[in-house]
Amino acid sequence: MAHQAGVHPQSIDLGLERLERVLDRLHWRQPSLPVITVAGTNGKGSVVAYCQAMLAAAGFRVGTFTSPHLRDYRERIRVHDADVESDALLWAFERIETARLSAAGGEVSLTFFEYNALAALLIFESAKLDAWVLEIGMGGRLDAVNVVAPTVAVVVSIGFDHQEFLGSTLEAIAREKAGIFRRNTPAVLGSYEMPAVLESIAREVGAPLKRLGREYSFTRHEDRWHYRGTRWDLPDLPSPALLGDAQFCNAAAAVAAVEELASHLTVPAAAVARGLQSVHLAGRFQVIKPAAAGLPTWILDVAHNPAAAGVLARNLRALPASGKTLAVCGILGDKDAAGVAAELKGCIDAWWLTPIEGARGISSAALAARIAPQITVPLHMADDVGGACAAAAAAAAARDRIVVFGSFHTVGPALNWLAARGMLPLPTRPEYTAAPGGK
Numbered sequence: 001m002a003h004q005a006g007v008h009p010q011s012i013d014l015g016l017e018r019l020e021r022v023l024d025r026l027h028w029r030q031p032s033l034p035v036i037t038v039a040g041t042n043g044k045g046s047v048v049a050y051c052q053a054m055l056a057a058a059g060f061r062v063g064t065f066t067s068p069h070l071r072d073y074r075e076r077i078r079v080h081d082a083d084v085e086s087d088a089l090l091w092a093f094e095r096i097e098t099a100r101l102s103a104a105g106g107e108v109s110l111t112f113f114e115y116n117a118l119a120a121l122l123i124f125e126s127a128k129l130d131a132w133v134l135e136i137g138m139g140g141r142l143d144a145v146n147v148v149a150p151t152v153a154v155v156v157s158i159g160f161d162h163q164e165f166l167g168s169t170l171e172a173i174a175r176e177k178a179g180i181f182r183r184n185t186p187a188v189l190g191s192y193e194m195p196a197v198l199e200s201i202a203r204e205v206g207a208p209l210k211r212l213g214r215e216y217s218f219t220r221h222e223d224r225w226h227y228r229g230t231r232w233d234l235p236d237l238p239s240p241a242l243l244g245d246a247q248f249c250n251a252a253a254a255v256a257a258v259e260e261l262a263s264h265l266t267v268p269a270a271a272v273a274r275g276l277q278s279v280h281l282a283g284r285f286q287v288i289k290p291a292a293a294g295l296p297t298w299i300l301d302v303a304h305n306p307a308a309a310g311v312l313a314r315n316l317r318a319l320p321a322s323g324k325t326l327a328v329c330g331i332l333g334d335k336d337a338a339g340v341a342a343e344l345k346g347c348i349d350a351w352w353l354t355p356i357e358g359a360r361g362i363s364s365a366a367l368a369a370r371i372a373p374q375i376t377v378p379l380h381m382a383d384d385v386g387g388a389c390a391a392a393a394a395a396a397a398a399r400d401r402i403v404v405f406g407s408f409h410t411v412g413p414a415l416n417w418l419a420a421r422g423m424l425p426l427p428t429r430p431e432y433t434a435a436p437g438g439k
Contacts, residue, residue, distance in 0.1 A: 001073065001112075004093075004110070004112050004115040005112045007109055007110055007111075007115075008109045008110055008111045008112075008114075010111065011111065011112065011359060011360075012111065012113075012138070012165065013111055014138065014139060014142035014143065014165060015142050016142060016144070016146065016147050018108050018109065018110055018111075018114060019110075019114050019117065019118065019144050019147050020147060021105065021108050022096060022099050022100050022108055022110065022114075022118060023118070023121070023147065025099040025100075025102050025105065026095060026096075026099045026122070028121060028122070028125065030148065030149050031124070031125070031132060031148070033129060033130060033131055033132065033264075034130075034131045034132075034151040034152075034261045034264045034265060035131070035132045035133075035134065035148055035149070035150045035151050035152075036051055036131070036132070036133045036134070036150060036151065036152045036153075036154065036257050036258075036261075037134045037135075037136060037145060037146070037148065037150040037152075037153050037154065037180050038051075038133065038134070038135050038136060038154045038156060038257075039136035039139075039140040039143075039153070039154065039155050039156070039177045039180050040136075040154070040155050040156030040157045040158065040177065040190065041156075041157050041158055041159035041160070041161050041173070041177075041305065041307060041308075042156065042157050042159060042303075042305070042307055042308045042311065043156035043157050043190065043246065043249070043250045043253075044066075044135045044136065044156055045066055045135065045281060045284065046156075046242055046247060046250040046251075046254075046281060046284055047154060047156050047190065047250050047253050047254045047257070048064055048066055048133050048134075048135050049064075049242075049279045049280070049281045050240070050250065050251050050254030050255075050275065050276065050279055051133045051254045051257055051258055052064045052078075052081070052133050052275075052279075053274075053275035053276070053278050053279040054254065054255070054258050054267060054271055054272050054274075054275030054276070055130070055131055055133075055258065055261075055265065055267065055271075055275070056081050056275065057270075057271040057272075057274035057275040057278065058265070058266065058267040058268060058271035058275075059271075060130035060131055060265055060267075061079075061080050061127075061128065061129045061130045061131075062080070062081070062129060062130065062131050062132070062133060063077075063078065063079050063120070063123070063124040063127060063129045063131075063132045063133070064077075064078045064132075064133045064134070064135075065077055065078075065117070065120040065124075065132075065133075065134045065135060065145065066078075066135040067113065067116065067135065067137050068408045068409075069408070069412070070282055070283055070302075070408055070411060070412035070415060071282075071412050071415055071416060073089075074086070074089065076116060076120070077089070077116075077119065077120045077123055077124075079123065079124070079127045079129070080127070080129075084123055088123055089119060089123075092118070092119035092122040092123050093115065093119060095122060096110070096115060096118050096119065096122070111144075113137055113144060114144050117137070117144040117145055117147075118144075120134075121147075121148070130265065131261070131264075131265060132148070134148060134150075136177070136180060138162055138165060138166070139162065139165065139166045139173075139176040139177060139179070140155075140176055140177040140178065140179040140180040141175075141176050141177075141178075141179020141180070142176070142179070143179075143180075146179060146180055149182055149185075150180065150182065150185055151185065151260070151261060151264065152185065152186050152188060152257045152260045152261065153180045153181050153182065153185055153186070153187050153188070153207065154187075154188040154190060154253055154254075154256075154257050155174075155177050155178065155180070155187070155188070155189055155190065155194070155198060156190035156191065156250065156253055157190060157191045157194075157307070158170055158173055158174045158177065158191070158194055158195055158198070159173075159305060159306070159307030159308075160173070160305060160306060160307065160336065160339075161173075161304075161305040161307075161335070162334075164334065170195050171195050171197050173195075174194065174195035174197050174198050175197050175201065177198075178197065178198050178201040178202065181201060181202050181205050181207040182205065182207060183205050183206040183207065184206060184207070184208070185207050185208075186207065186208050186209075186210050186257075186260045187202040187207040187208065187209055187210060188210045188216075188253055188256045188257050188260070189209070189210065189211045189212060189253075190212060190249060190250065190252070190253030190256075191212060191249060192212055192213050192249075194211075199211070210229075210230065210256055210260070212249065212252060212253065212256075215229070215230055215256075216228065216229040216230065216252065216255075216256045216259075217252075218248060218252045220248060223238070223239050224236055224237060224238065224239070225237050225239065225248060227252060227255050229255065229256055229259045230256075230259065230260075231259050231262050232255070232259050232269070232272075234255070234269050234272060234273075237272065237273055237276060238273055238276055238277050239276075240276050240279065241276065241277055241278065241279045241280065242279060242281055242284055242285070243284075243285045243287060243315065243319075244284075244285045244311065244314075244315040244318075245314065245315070245318065246311045246314075246315075251276055255272060258272070282300070282411075282415060283300050283301060283302045283408070283411040283412075283415070284301060284302065285299065285300075285301050285312065285315050286299065286300045286301070287299050287319075288300070288418065288423065288424060290398075290423075291422070291423065293398065294398045295396075295398060295423075296323075296326075296393065296396035296397070296398065296399075296400040296401055296402050297321070297400075297401040297402070298401070298402050298403075298404065298418065298423070299316075299401055299402070299403045299404070300403075300404045300405070300411045300414060300415065301315075301403065301404070301405045301411070302405070302407065302408050302411050303340070303405045303406070304331060304332070304335055304340070304405075304406055304407050304408075305335060305336060305339070305340065306336055306339035306340055306342070306343050309339070309340040309341075309343035309344055309405075310343040312343075312344065312403075312405060313343050313344050313347050316344075316347045316403065317347065321399065321400065321401045322399045323396075323397055323398070323399030323400035323401070324349040324350070324396075324397070324399075324400045324401075325347060325348055325349050325400070325401050325402075325403060326348070326349060326350050326351075326352070326392045326395060326396055326400060326401070326402045326403070327344075327348045327350070327351045327352065327392075327402075327403050327404075327405070328352050328354065328385070328388045328389055328392050328402060328403070328404040328405075328410070328414060329351055329352070329353055329354070329367070329388075329404075329405055329406040329410065330353065330354040330355065330356045330364075330367070330385060330388070330406045330407055330409065330410035331356070331362075331367055331406040331407055331410075332356055332360045332361060332362070332407055332409065333356075333360055333361060333362035333366070334360055335406075335407075337367055337370040337371050337406075338370050338371055338373065338374055340371075340406065341370075341371035341374035341375060342374045345374065345376075348377060348403070349377055349378075350377055350378040350379075350380070350392075350395065351371075351375060351377065351378070351379045351380065352380045352381075352382050352388040352389075352391050352392045353367050353368055353371075353379065353380065353381050353382065353388065354382050354383075354384055354385045354387070354388040354410060355367070355383070355384065356407060356409045356410065357409075358409075361409070364381040364382060364383075365381060368381055384413070385410055385413035385414055385417065386413065386417045389402070389404070389414055389417045389418070390417075
């Protein structure tokens with residue numbers, strides 16, 4: 001991992017040319033099976049998880065690629081509902097390294113994320129799958145995952161994030177994310193309000209539009225909901241297993257995407273329902289109830305931009321606590337920390353700030369300086385995520401709750417801290433251990 005992080009001079013360098021050169025040397029070809037690609041500012045991981053769960057419930061073997069990871073790099077590449085095995089990753093990395101260093105064409109410099117995406121493509125190619133579900137890492141048009149031609153392309157949401165790479169307006173950001181659209185490939189829009197440029201680009205490239213509230217819709221009835229789409233009418237679906245009102249839109253977008261695979265894969269209504277109920281995704285308004293009396297509830301959410309923080313605030317208000325709400329927060333330096341804090345006004349009774357290491361990280365003091373104008377409650381600083389969790393836990397009463405948010409780099413270490421203290425089960429996710437390429 002350290003080697004891969006240092007090969008390219010920039011940690012983020014959008015573009016497909018380097019990836020395509022290496023794939024050509026690997027003699028890689030586009031997959032002949034169904035592929036769903038999922039872009040958007042927020043909600044991508046949830047949509048990927050729903051798609052995978054519904055297809056798996058129908059008996060299909062699915063490969064999923066997501067990023068970043070929370071606790072283990074292998075979370076990013078999952079095959080047959082299991083984390084990729086270390087030997088398979090090494091096999092893929094060795095092939096990638098040989099190809100990029102080929103003397104015939106000259107050395108190709110790759111970013112850390114490009115290594116990751118290439119490994120996923122090689123592992124999925126060798127795994128005898130029925131479908132792929134791929135999360136776009138950043139933007140869309142120039143993201144490494146966009147080298148794959150999808151069967152269905154989903155844009156879940158549009159909000160402000162990564163403006164230094166994607167543009168300073170919602171229209172510019174939407175234009176980049178619409179770069180995943182292809183001719184004769186359904187373009188699923190997963191939010192009610194989207195920049196008009198998404199529809200314009202879909203029409204320009206000849207991608208059939210599938211818009212929430214138009215070509216597909218849903219209505220809620222207490223703990224059940226009704227999906228209506230281009231092919232399916234599912235009147236009695238269970239609530240999504242992931243918590244929060246936004247998950248209904250995410251689940252509907254996933255159903256709309258899977259529905260478009262009907263000519264390739266048969267997914268019964270019962271499998272849709274089982275998938276919705278069985279899906280699990282750590283760090284998305286994940287509620288951990290105390291195992292013993294006298295302990296607080298923990299809520300973990302990777303919300304890292306103002307739009308996601310707004311969703312987190314609505315979820316907290318919809319699930320009120322009888323005691324106080326304490327925050328453990330760490331946010332990367334290139335994020336709108338003040339905007340995140342502003343969205344959570346009135347939801348938090350005290351904050352514990354933690355630094356994030358690495359080139360994009362900032363100290364707790366720097367984070368405090370950014371958000372202090374938005375905060376009217378006590379603001380504390382810690383040396384690391386574990387220290388912030390420990391301090392918040394020491395200050396919490398039984399009726400309180402502790403909300404950990406701001407980044408994958410905050411929630412992941414918090415999950416490890418909780419697991420080490422017996423408040424979270426140790427990882428039990430299986431590994432996919434079949435040898436690559438049948439070797």
